[in-house]
Amino acid sequence: MKQKLVIGTRGSKLALWQADHVAACLRRHYPSVAIELKNMVTTGDKILDVPLAKIGGKGLFTKELEVAMLSGEIDLAVHSLKDMPAELPDGLILAAVTERVDPGDALISPQYKTLDKLPAGARVGTSSLRRRAQLLHARPDLTIVDLRGNLDTRLKKLTTENLDAIMLATAGLKRLGWDKHITQILPQAICLPAVGQGALAIEARANDAETLSMLAFLNHEPTYRATLAERSFLAEVEGGCQIPIGVYAQIDTEDGQLKMTAVIMSPDGQKAVRDSIQGDPAQAVALGHTLAGRMLDHGGREILAKLFTQED
Numbered sequence: 001m002k003q004k005l006v007i008g009t010r011g012s013k014l015a016l017w018q019a020d021h022v023a024a025c026l027r028r029h030y031p032s033v034a035i036e037l038k039n040m041v042t043t044g045d046k047i048l049d050v051p052l053a054k055i056g057g058k059g060l061f062t063k064e065l066e067v068a069m070l071s072g073e074i075d076l077a078v079h080s081l082k083d084m085p086a087e088l089p090d091g092l093i094l095a096a097v098t099e100r101v102d103p104g105d106a107l108i109s110p111q112y113k114t115l116d117k118l119p120a121g122a123r124v125g126t127s128s129l130r131r132r133a134q135l136l137h138a139r140p141d142l143t144i145v146d147l148r149g150n151l152d153t154r155l156k157k158l159t160t161e162n163l164d165a166i167m168l169a170t171a172g173l174k175r176l177g178w179d180k181h182i183t184q185i186l187p188q189a190i191c192l193p194a195v196g197q198g199a200l201a202i203e204a205r206a207n208d209a210e211t212l213s214m215l216a217f218l219n220h221e222p223t224y225r226a227t228l229a230e231r232s233f234l235a236e237v238e239g240g241c242q243i244p245i246g247v248y249a250q251i252d253t254e255d256g257q258l259k260m261t262a263v264i265m266s267p268d269g270q271k272a273v274r275d276s277i278q279g280d281p282a283q284a285v286a287l288g289h290t291l292a293g294r295m296l297d298h299g300g301r302e303i304l305a306k307l308f309t310q311e312d
């Protein structure tokens with residue numbers, strides 16, 4: 001067993017909470033091992049004024065940590081699984097995926113509370129194409145305002161940018177103790193989450209057997225299986241986190257089946273392909289591929305082709 005593990009993390013409040021949480025789990029499990037944290041800055045943290053969809057590129061929030069891991073500077077990195085690209089760089093693997101509790105998206109609207117009570121033309125802040133498309137699909141009259149920055153910045157912008165509502169991940173708000181601001185958790189019929197939303201990913205070197213076995217206890221198998229199906233869906237649709245797809249999979253505790261629903265939308269929410277699949281959790285990867293293939297054939301490919309040629 002190693003006597004020291006170095007965790008790499010980004011410096012945002014959410015990232016620090018996540019890394020501290022994993023550090024605390026490790027310290028409890030291995031009282032004699034030194035658990036150190038190392039703060040790092042990623043490209044995604046540096047570019048704060050450009051909409052994410054325009055920066056493009058995969059792994060915007062993960063690359064610098066991965067370089068440090070490969071060089072041995074850090075032993076593991078903690079990420080929101082949602083921020084991880086579908087395929088990891090050579091030499092790195094997901095050592096564990098933690099239990100997912102809140103996969104959904106939340107609306108914060110101090111004045112109107114819920115989506116259906118927002119007045120016509122209301123201004124809603126989000127920088128996610130996925131949220132924009134699904135909001136506009138349900139409410140074409142809304143005005144979507146781009147909203148970048150860390151969670152705390154975005155909450156402040158609700159007031160400073162004169163917005164009627166903003167949308168954020170429930171999990172992130174809960175982790176920071178800000179769930180008191182939530183006025184509605186959007187139902188999945190209206191808004192499906194991003195791939196992996198709500199789960200933490202622990203990334204480590206593929207050849208570092210000692211660290212991998214020390215991290216194994218952090219893995220929650222049902223969440224791992226469900227998010228594997230989601231990530232396999234994503235890999236097949238071939239996008240980063242900034243394409244308008246929503247997907248949610250879970251293992252049904254009654255019949256043990258993996259059940260997954262996904263949506264591919266045009267950014268304006270006008271075109272939507274929605275479909276579901278279920279099967280054996282051991283076939284998670286195949287289920288993701290099959291669902292993606294079916295949805296691409298039934299209009300998804302057209303929506304995505306248009307998206308990639310758009311220049312706005």
Ligand SMILES: NCc1[nH]cc(CCC(=O)O)c1CC(=O)O
Pocket residue numbers: 080081082083151167168169171172173196197198199200
């Ligand atoms: N893209 C930023 C990001 N990455 C992970 C979370 C929230 C926590 C999670 O989904 O696990 C957020 C904030 C948000 O989308 O509101």
